[in-house]
Amino acid sequence: MSTAPENRPAQADAPARNVHSRGRRLASWQEHHRWSAAASLRRLAARPLGSVLTIAVMGLALALPLAFYLLLGNVQRLGDALGQNQAISVFLKPDQGAQQAKLLASQLGERPELAAVTLKTPQQGMDELAKMQGFSGALQTLGDNPLPWVLQLQPRSGTGAAALEQLVGEVRAMRGVDLVQDSGQWRQRLEALLDVGNRVVLIVASLLALAALLVVGNTVRVDIASRSEEIGVLLLIGASKAFVRRPYLYAGIWYGLFSGILAAALAVAIELALAQPVAHLSEAYQGRLHVGGLPLWLLLAVPLAAALLGWLGARLVSAWQLRQAA
């Protein structure tokens, strides 16, 4: 019953075994990846508690910078909203008349940093003073109106502190200007604080991303160490190192992806939790305040970035650890 070598299906199989064809290689690559992705998901599901804890730790670590980012964005909006009341007052020299004042207002009105320029006559200034308690009697003693022409500059929303500072400097240097009173200096301080905050968020995000990377790396390290026997068997039956490593890389990707989704969900939850108190606050500011959410692109980018982070953590550890295990 022995089969003669020449009758074996080796020759018949020859066309089918054209393993180097591009299509076959692609199909092989896809099959390996499909299998590895499914196998790594099954492994995660096989130990639900450990997987959930790892994902929770990573998710919280990634949610923190998102929460800070959300907070800073809203402080920025708050500053913008409050800043709408903060105009820059430009007092002209007493010898400047209506013509010069209107000319200056026209020039400043063309500046892109400004939303509006309002001209106040000396009489309007006097009327405002007269309305203030205690001034009406004193004003009657004055013979002439000593008040100058005043320009009220309203910065455009979103204009940075540096741009406003430059504007104030340029206005001060203008001919006929006596005094520039920037009542929005607090805005500059706020902007400076926000700059610091943004930097802190960046640093915290980097550190927490590193922590997430280490969490994935350590999880994969323990996983590989506990599966050294399996790895040995796989290598003995013809698995390449890339094949052995692939499920661990997918595990890193799954950890990252799921923790990124969790982080995005937590950020949205924080956003929703803030919505009602901010609505109350908004009423106090004539509806100018509203809670700003994280942009959709960021919410989508976080899981993808986290998956990349997970892959990187697994990649760094698995190469070294597999050498030890094998």
Place this chain on the structure above:
Amino acid sequence: MFARFLEMRPVRHRQPHLAAGFPYPCGRHDDIQARGHAVIQFDQVSKRYEGGHEALSQLSFEVPDGEMAFVTGHSGAGKSTLLKLLGLIERPSHGVISMDGKKLSKIRASGVPKWRRRIGMVFQDHRLLMDRSVFANVELPLVIGSIARAERSRRVRAALEKVGLLAYERQLPATLSAGEQQRVGIARAIVARPALLIADEPTGNLDPQLALEIMGLFDEFQQVGTTVLVASHDLPLIKRMKKRVIVLDHGRLVADLAAQEVL
């Protein structure tokens, strides 16, 4: 004794065709037929381990394509080392090993996985993955070989059918007896239809009846064209099989008996 063992486990359906030999009453003959050829040549092969111990010394022999041969000798004679050299688990210190004229020394580390996919290996301790089902264990070489899922499923079932364990495909190996676990190991070794099957003390942990049954499986694979090399020190079993026997002693070839010479 084996019959009694079977009777003690009546809930499992056992495939009856194994003892019947060829033709298989179920399954397809070509599902386990070897692909390619395996003419093995050892030419003055020596293996010296670090520390100076010489496991093999100037070993020369040839195993023709499709032959089954036993490698025997006392403990430490070099049987396992010989098989390790074929599996590229170890490299020879001197000499040339070739299969179908291809020198194994030419195979670089990156080519070792591909080489191992051409051979099937059976181990004394089975080396099964205990957290995966019988089916998943047998499927592994086909996954590694990038066989499509439907084809994998068909071939795994055919291999399990050949070793009489199709009814156990969803079970974990730990729920099987030692003999059954060894059969799973054999199914895994032959599922990719290797041209060469090597087995290192495959019956070391089994009682004589189970051991004979396992050897019967190897005999059947030889009959479909697979070259089979079995390392064993079980002389009574080797005698019953009536196959070629290569005898080693302290790493040296001391006898090479043809099948008809084995009493």
